[in-house]
Amino acid sequence: MLTLASKLKREDGGKTGRASGASDSTHRISIRDRLLTKEVAELETNLPSTCKASFPDEDQLHHFQLAVSPDEGYYQSGRFQFEINVPEAYNMVPPKVRCLTRIWHPNITENGEICLSLLREHSIDGTGWAPTRTLKDVVWGLNSLFTDLLNFDDPLNIDAAEHHLKDKEDFRTKVQDYIKRYAR
Amino acid sequence: MAVDGGHRDSGCNWEGRWNHVKKFLERPGPFTHPDFEPSTESLQFLLETCKILVIGAGGLGCELLKNLALSGFRLIHVVDMDIIDVSNLNRQFLFRPKDVGRPKAEVAADFINSRIPGCKVVPHFKKIQDFDDSFYREFHIIVCGLDSIIARRWMNGMLISLLSYDDGVLDPSSIIPLIDGGTEGFKGNARVILPGMTACIDCTLELYPPQINFPMCTIASMPRLPEHCIEYARILQWPKENPFGEISLDGDNPEHIQWVFERAQERSAEFSITGVTYRLTQGVVKRIIPAVASTNAVIAASCATEVFKIATSAYIPLNNYMVFNDVDGLYTYTFEAERKENCSACSQVPQDLQFPPSAKLQEVLEYLTENASLQMKSPAITTTLEGKNKTLYLQSVKSIEERTRPNLCKTLKELGLSDGQELAVADVTTPQTVLFKLNFTN
Numbered sequence: 001m002l003t004l005a006s007k008l009k010r011e012d013g014g015k016t017g018r019a020s021g022a023s024d025s026t027h028r029i030s031i032r033d034r035l036l037t038k039e040v041a042e043l044e045t046n047l048p049s050t051c052k053a054s055f056p057d058e059d060q061l062h063h064f065q066l067a068v069s070p071d072e073g074y075y076q077s078g079r080f081q082f083e084i085n086v087p088e089a090y091n092m093v094p095p096k097v098r099c100l101t102r103i104w105h106p107n108i109t110e111n112g113e114i115c116l117s118l119l120r121e122h123s124i125d126g127t128g129w130a131p132t133r134t135l136k137d138v139v140w141g142l143n144s145l146f147t148d149l150l151n152f153d154d155p156l157n158i159d160a161a162e163h164h165l166k167d168k169e170d171f172r173t174k175v176q177d178y179i180k181r182y183a184r
Numbered sequence: 185m186a187v188d189g190g191h192r193d194s195g196c197n198w199e200g201r202w203n204h205v206k207k208f209l210e211r212p213g214p215f216t217h218p219d220f221e222p223s224t225e226s227l228q229f230l231l232e233t234c235k236i237l238v239i240g241a242g243g244l245g246c247e248l249l250k251n252l253a254l255s256g257f258r259l260i261h262v263v264d265m266d267i268i269d270v271s272n273l274n275r276q277f278l279f280r281p282k283d284v285g286r287p288k289a290e291v292a293a294d295f296i297n298s299r300i301p302g303c304k305v306v307p308h309f310k311k312i313q314d315f316d317d318s319f320y321r322e323f324h325i326i327v328c329g330l331d332s333i334i335a336r337r338w339m340n341g342m343l344i345s346l347l348s349y350d351d352g353v354l355d356p357s358s359i360i361p362l363i364d365g366g367t368e369g370f371k372g373n374a375r376v377i378l379p380g381m382t383a384c385i386d387c388t389l390e391l392y393p394p395q396i397n398f399p400m401c402t403i404a405s406m407p408r409l410p411e412h413c414i415e416y417a418r419i420l421q422w423p424k425e426n427p428f429g430e431i432s433l434d435g436d437n438p439e440h441i442q443w444v445f446e447r448a449q450e451r452s453a454e455f456s457i458t459g460v461t462y463r464l465t466q467g468v469v470k471r472i473i474p475a476v477a478s479t480n481a482v483i484a485a486s487c488a489t490e491v492f493k494i495a496t497s498a499y500i501p502l503n504n505y506m507v508f509n510d511v512d513g514l515y516t517y518t519f520e521a522e523r524k525e526n527c528s529a530c531s532q533v534p535q536d537l538q539f540p541p542s543a544k545l546q547e548v549l550e551y552l553t554e555n556a557s558l559q560m561k562s563p564a565i566t567t568t569l570e571g572k573n574k575t576l577y578l579q580s581v582k583s584i585e586e587r588t589r590p591n592l593c594k595t596l597k598e599l600g601l602s603d604g605q606e607l608a609v610a611d612v613t614t615p616q617t618v619l620f621k622l623n624f625t626n
Contacts, residue, residue, distance in 0.1 A: 028341070028342075028345045028568065028606060029566070029567065029568045029573075029606050029608050029619070030341070030568070031337070031341065031386075031528050031529065033566065033568060033573045033608065034528065034608050034617040034619070035528070035617065036566075036573070037564055037565075037566045037608040037609070037610045037617045038564075038610035038614075038616060038617045040564070040578065040581060040584075041564035041578060041579075041580050041581070041610045041611070042580070042610075042612075043580075043581060044580055044581050044582070045580065053581070054583060055581065055583060055584055058575045058578070058583075058584045058587040058588055059572065059573055059574050059575050060573065061566070061573060061575060062573070088334075089334045089337075092333060092334065092337070092389070107401070113400065115400065115401040131389060131390075154401055154402075154405070154406060155401065155404075155405055156400060156401040156404060156405075158404065158405055
């Protein structure tokens, strides 16, 4: 069948322009956009009760905000905003997430950088990003940063982790103070 | 400068010039394709008609251009968005020290065109994404010597979008074979992809090793590798200490590298990590992935051979994935990569949706929910206009539903949709997004 294909092309003497109307690259739906159509459509039904998603532009499904309001633990009563951007190369690469709310947290810097293995492109232990993961996993991962993924042993904000090590109660006080000032 | 005898006046085809190629095409042999008939037509096709696109003019690209040009291919286009760096010169042999800073595609084309009389390589100092389907449609075969998976996927997706179907049957003349080669150090692979027929890039995405990227928390608090120590010096210590003033780190400045190297050594001593060397420091700072000329030669030779086989139909092409590894001894293995059932790139043939341009979006929605074989519950519909997503209607996110509800009363034409427009539809009833193609009726 391959030889036939080549022969056909050779007889053409080149390519006959096929009238295809809208099939040029400006109309081709990218893999990212195809995936987003499904993942965004499923998003709201799969959110944990502590999370809410909002889309500033309904045409930009790749850019949205997530508000997490933990109902237990150190960060109870705070409302933390995350900004999620899904790059063109999704889902070979993970979404880029930033924390917009200033927070005292061992795995989130005060500038909003997040340490979550799920969001990492390469990880030696297999907990990093893979094309089998979806936005739902990212949302649950972010939510877990306030519960089971709260990790003082492998910190990004070393000061916060050491603070907790030295004096847990003082750490709790500072967390609540930050919530009062920034996370309402 | 033509070393081959300078017979430029005799029309570039001096006596005996193509004897080596004629041996394959003008006589029978034990390894030829069962349908092969020796003739002089194949060589003429190569010389005068066959149009090949080479993507990448680097390690693989230089070898590919040389191989193809010496095999008789003359109508070659080459695309590369990079300029020549001094570190390329040990293996990208179409370039010389005087060419550093010039676009790879242009220098490569100049070299081949002057070295091989009659060859007309057309360079494009551009990204592959700068071209649309009308450019790619013109080629008989496309060969890739790319250095990124993203670019491969893009090319793969482009060729799949060129496929046309008549009543669900693939039209073979719309297939443009893609020969893809990749190398990394002593390992390499070559594969033949017939879009729509054999496994595509996305079908075998898991075969690619994860790309190296060091997480900040590891660098900051728990380094384990010499690379972590180097990155610590580069990312954290340099901006803090600004050892040479407020300038950014220059990978080509030995003093800068020396400074990073010394800081990295201090840190590695703290954590009892061995392996920090000046050379590794340079490699990490400049993001150098070691390349070996011989691997590129082997893989490019394999790819060029496949181009030759497919263009002439004289031999059975590679079926369809070859791996090569000469780290220790020499190993090669060929297998038939299979298509993935739910491949996000090639498993779906867009289904036809027939509507007049005056139909309202509401009618499309009703069709998707009421049609017996679809029976969707609350489909989300998106499309791409001018390269950007447009959400036509998305019911399951309240804020988006409210903003897209007005679209339901608009006609398909008013929404900017045209004949052949691709629509992406997702619903609870579908495990993946389903693609449809709008077919305007009158």
